[in-house]
Amino acid sequence: MRNSALDFTRVAGLLVAALALLSPGCAPRKLPEARASFRYFERPDPYDAWSFKISQWQSRQRAEAEAGPLEAAxxxxxxxxxxxxxxxxxELAQQVATWIQEEAKLYYTEDMLIDHWPTLGEVLVADxxxxxxxxxxxxxxxxxxxxxGDQVYRAVVRRPSDDQHHMVTLWFESPDDPWVIDPTGAMVLGLRRMSEVPGWVPLKLFTSTEEFTVRQAFRTP
Incomplete structure (x- = not known):
């Protein structure tokens, strides 16, 4: 009986050793799955189950947007x-102000004879x-x-002390005291309210489609 037990132990050990030799030393690497490809902007089918719900939300969202801006209360x-x-x-406006004033150190140059106001494409091409x-x-x-778009305007400003004219961007987060972003820093560094920049007067506001004149507002006591 003892010899039989020893023989069985030897056989079992040999089998374990054989299996160890046949098995890989590490877990097998998983083959990469095929990457899915999608066409994101396909037109929906006529009877798409989601279309009705999406359409209902779109109508309500447009109506809400047309009703005016969100109120604070x-x-x-x-x-x-x-x-x-x-x-x-x-925060974004501050970052933009910092960025453009750094860029101005590299790309600012005076117009030679004529004060030409370029388009965006002309600016990017001129470098x-x-x-x-x-x-x-x-x-x-x-x-x-x-x-x-109804808060961001190009603005012509003037310094009465020496009749110097300049162009800045005004962001009307509030309608009476806009933020000033000066591309060169000649008027102000960083982001400041118009009320925080004494010595300069706004003259004109405009976009690619609108033009406004700025007039002094006299407050009654």
């Missing part, structure tokens, strides 16, 4: 949303511009970043 979540949106926009070209980059960048 009306709920904690709404207030927190509007507050955070304002904070992020101000060098004065304040009215660099400012256009600011206005366009704010629009590209999602700032409302």
């Amino acid at each position: 009306g709920g904690t979540l709404r207030n927190r949303y509007l507050q955070r949106r304002g904070e992020l926009r101000r 060098a511009e004065d304040c009215d070209g660099l400012e256009l980059l600011v206005q366009q960048l704010l629009l590209d970043l999602g700032f409302p």
Whole structure:
């Protein structure tokens, strides 16, 4: 019996050793799965189950947008949303101001004889511009970043002390005291309210489709 037990043990050991030799030393590498490819902007089928619900939401969302901007009052979540949106926009505007003033150190150049106001394409092709070209980059960048088009304007400003004219971007987060982004830093560095920049007077506001004249507002006591 003892010899039989020893023989069985030897056989079992040999089998384990054989299996160890046949098995790989590490876990096998998993073959990579085929990467899925999607066509994202296909038209829905006529009877798509989701289309009705999407259409209903689109109608309500458009109607709400046409009714006017969101009001600050009306709920904690709404207030927190509007507050955070304002904070992020101000952070972005500050970053844009810092960026363009650094770029101006590299790309600013005076117009030689004629004060030509370039288009955006002309600015990018010329690779060098004065304040009215660099400012256009600011206005366009704010629009590209999602700032409302009725809040961002190009502005001609004047310094009465020496009759110096300049071009900046005004962002009307509030209607009476806009933020100033100066492309060169000649008027202000960073992001400042118009009320924080004494010595300069706004003359004109305009976009690619609108033009406004700025007049002094006299407050009654």
